[in-house]
Amino acid sequence: MLKIKNLSKTYKTGDTALSDVTLEINKGQLVGLIGPSGAGKSTLIRCINRLVEPTSGEVWLGDVDLAQLGRSELRHQRRRIGMIFQEYALVERLTVMENVLSGRLGYVPFWRSWLRRFEAEDIRRAYELLDRVGLLQHADKRADALSGGQRQRVGIARALMQTPDLLLVDEPTASLDPKTSRQIMRLLTEICAERGLPAIVNIHDVPLAQSFMERLVGLRAGTVVFDGPPTDLSEDALTEIYGAEDWNTMRPGDDDESEGPLDVERAAEVMA
Numbered sequence: 001m002l003k004i005k006n007l008s009k010t011y012k013t014g015d016t017a018l019s020d021v022t023l024e025i026n027k028g029q030l031v032g033l034i035g036p037s038g039a040g041k042s043t044l045i046r047c048i049n050r051l052v053e054p055t056s057g058e059v060w061l062g063d064v065d066l067a068q069l070g071r072s073e074l075r076h077q078r079r080r081i082g083m084i085f086q087e088y089a090l091v092e093r094l095t096v097m098e099n100v101l102s103g104r105l106g107y108v109p110f111w112r113s114w115l116r117r118f119e120a121e122d123i124r125r126a127y128e129l130l131d132r133v134g135l136l137q138h139a140d141k142r143a144d145a146l147s148g149g150q151r152q153r154v155g156i157a158r159a160l161m162q163t164p165d166l167l168l169v170d171e172p173t174a175s176l177d178p179k180t181s182r183q184i185m186r187l188l189t190e191i192c193a194e195r196g197l198p199a200i201v202n203i204h205d206v207p208l209a210q211s212f213m214e215r216l217v218g219l220r221a222g223t224v225v226f227d228g229p230p231t232d233l234s235e236d237a238l239t240e241i242y243g244a245e246d247w248n249t250m251r252p253g254d255d256d257e258s259e260g261p262l263d264v265e266r267a268a269e270v271m272a
């Protein structure tokens, strides 16, 4: 389904964030990306949909190498990739329903989205998705009236509205409390299983990743140093990924250097 071959990224600053990463992810597979701050997790996720331009390598989604596409074909292919963000990237002043429908923006003609006119079928699907994520009764509320967990549910419904072939999920629970984090992870895993949807989830919280992911990929300094089921993540494997740090103390929020949220325009760029 997704084949990443020899992917490398060196930023203009000279920082090499990814070195020769090769990964294959099958239909329906849920992969947790773990690793210390600066290991290249966000860069890897963003190279897949080219929010960050890879320096070299291939990113095959089915039979299309996304790394080779020009701008207009990239826009078209990005519809196939749903993205879920740490800070939700909702349009605060719009309703929950409008935010979910915005997942269709890559599909409807510009004038229609400008007038916010969507097909009856899109509206029916949006209601169905809101029901699936448990927010049906909040459809007409403004996004800024929701809790963090509810916002992330809107983010999930919006990504699904694209009918994606792949989900990229960037620290989905980093702004949530532990109980809400588990609820969101459970929802994500159930939805991926129901739809046979593959997902790559950048996740800081190792115990949470171990609880919910069927496969973990450990990055260190831009290189894959672990790839296997959570049951294989031994103390030695954790030391290989994180070095000599006490990995049990790693929790969301510990990492002051983590990248800031993407803003709404960036989210719109991915969905457009």
Ligand SMILES: Nc1ncnc2c1ncn2[C@@H]1O[C@H](COP(=O)(O)OP(=O)(O)OP(=O)(O)O)[C@@H](O)[C@H]1O
Pocket: 011, 012, 013, 015, 016, 017, 035, 036, 037, 038, 039, 040, 041, 042, 043, 044, 255, 257, 258, 259
């Ligand atoms: N826009 C950028 N310009 C220059 N260097 C960057 C940029 N973004 C990331 N880097 C560098 O690339 C490396 C990998 O960063 P990246 O954000 O992908 O890691 P990460 O594992 O996601 O970290 P975190 O968990 O803190 O978000 C780091 O050395 C970082 O400083």
